[in-house]
Amino acid sequence: MIQVTAFKWVPPFAQGSVRDIRVRWALEEAGLGYDDDLIGFEDQSTAAYRARQPFGQVPAFSDGKVEMFESGAIVLYIAQTSDQLMPADEAGRAIVLTWLFAAMNSVEPYVAELATIDLFNPDKAWAKERRPEVETMLRKRLGDLQSALGDRRWFACNRFSAADILMTHVLRDLRHTNILADYPALADYVARAEARPAFQRALADQLKPFRAAEARNPELAAGGEN
Ligand SMILES: N[C@@H](CCC(=O)N[C@@H](CS)C(=O)NCC(=O)O)C(=O)O
Structure with a gap:
């Protein structure tokens, strides 16, 4: 199964813009299912996470065949397997x-x-x-x-x-x-x-855990979707 790392929560100014959305969007356009692997800020500096993303950032990506980081490279990798994202010639x-x-x-x-x-x-x-x-x-x-x-x-x-x-x-x-x-x-x-419906699904899926975190802890919700 494809896995993409994303944050459990980010401040409102970054919501809807965290770079995992690039990968989510590409996967949605390509019709590929995935799981988001949610991390907290405390996970960013662990050795386990640094092994997946050397800078402690999101997104990191794995699909059982490859392990990657850098959203641009990941989108390009997905595009190479999908006519929806890249022409054949x-x-x-x-x-x-x-x-x-x-x-x-x-x-x-x-x-x-x-x-x-x-x-x-x-x-x-x-x-x-x-x-x-x-x-x-x-x-x-x-x-x-x-x-x-x-x-x-x-x-x-x-x-x-x-x-x-x-x-x-x-x-x-x-x-x-x-x-x-x-x-x-x-x-x-x-x-x-x-x-595009694929973007709207990607956006909703990035925002979902943020809303859940804010419902659990209303103090987080200092603002809305930006
Ligand atoms: N060039 C990287 C940048 C990744 C990046 O900047 N991720 C941000 C979220 S948009 C992040 O994880 N920031 C937290 C941090 O740098 O500690 C990519 O495109 O994947």
Whole structure:
């Protein structure tokens, strides 16, 4: 049975965005069942968990044949077994790979830097000084990304693919801002991807244990789904 590690609970700002959702979504699109293997923050530093994920993070993945970490690599592995996530022809696979890495290497660093400032360090002097430049650089990247998408629905091969899982998840991490509203084609793209039933199932399944934990301990529920 496929197993994916995920957290038992995370603070509201991270709910719906923890990276196991990338893997859950890929599995849902591919029609593959899985169990989530829920860990607590106290498990992250154990030797047993570090053997599965050297940085103590989620997700880690196993399917009886392989053991993996790194959500991008896991999504790519799943995609290699599923026509739903990757076309069969070599040129098509190459362009899916290209956009998958573009999401992680050319877009995510800009989004992550803004999120680091806004979500973890909003009141620090260095963050206030750095933020305008970070937002300017991000906006330039988003403008180029929107131009590259043009009037297409998806990034690769005119069809939904693994690349769109990664790109959507990366752009989703801007939802604490209104920035994406200035890039309507990208905002529509994210909305289109999030409307997919497979994404909705993945989201619900990530949130389920959080709601259960909050029902057991109402003090955890300082906010709602973000
Ligand atoms: N590059 C890794 C990053 C994984 C990652 O950042 N996981 C976060 C949740 S989204 C985590 O486990 N954070 C807890 C920590 O770093 O202690 C991947 O994509 O799998």
